[in-house]
Amino acid sequence: MQINRFHRRSIILVTIATLAATGIIFGALWLPRDTNPIPDNLRTKLSFSPLVIPLDSSQVTSRSYEFTNAENQTQILSYILDIQDKQVTVSEYVQPSEFTDIPEYKDRFLSNVLQQYATVQTASGTIYLGRLSQQDGQQLGVMIEKGLLVFMRPNAELDEMIWRLIGDRFTIVRGT
Numbered sequence: 594m595q596i597n598r599f600h601r602r603s604i605i606l607v608t609i610a611t612l613a614a615t616g617i618i619f620g621a622l623w624l625p626r627d628t629n630p631i632p633d634n635l636r637t638k639l640s641f642s643p644l645v646i647p648l649d650s651s652q653v654t655s656r657s658y659e660f661t662n663a664e665n666q667t668q669i670l671s672y673i674l675d676i677q678d679k680q681v682t683v684s685e686y687v688q689p690s691e692f693t694d695i696p697e698y699k700d701r702f703l704s705n706v707l708q709q710y711a712t713v714q715t716a717s718g719t720i721y722l723g724r725l726s727q728q729d730g731q732q733l734g735v736m737i738e739k740g741l742l743v744f745m746r747p748n749a750e751l752d753e754m755i756w757r758l759i760g761d762r763f764t765i766v767r768g769t
Contacts, residue, residue: 629766631670635660641687643670644717644736644743644763652676653762655683674745676755681734685743692737699737707735713753715760720745722756739765 628647629636638660646655658672667686674681691698703709707723718738724730734745734756745759 630655642765646762650762681745681747688742713756717760717763720760
């Protein structure tokens with residue numbers, strides 16, 4: 594009788610331990626991971642949901658996140674993308690109301706300011722490519738999507754395939 598009771602308790606304890614370990618393992622595998630690359634101390638300061646490259650992206654990575662307020666209290670999120678052997682400096686903020694309030698404002702911005710020469714369709718929206726006349730014709734990518742104005746300045750010329758790769762990897766992250 595004593596042996597059966599001891600065996601029964603042992604079997605119950607081993608079963609409970611096995612179920613607990615299995616639950617922990619499956620929980621770790623199935624629970625969503627935080628792929629938001631923005632550091633916690635900056636997340637709490639943002640009043641908008643930015644476009645970023647998630648932490649689980651292998652071809653494009655991001656780093657050096659900074660948060661600033663412009664003179665007119667516009668919040669600007671800046672960071673650097675690394676893709677292949679190139680870097681792209683990204684600055685983004687809430688789209689100014691002129692883009693929706695003034696007809697033709699977007700078109701004039703793209704032709705006069707950006708000096709647009711091409712567009713690249715991506716999963717996250719359109720990237721408009723242009724050249725900065727005051728910056729020796731340096732290439733610039735701009736997205737006007739999801740209520741944001743996103744400027745992307747590469748350190749070297751990027752072809753449309755790389756721009757598409759960047760745009761396809763972008764995702765909106767919600768504020769805290």
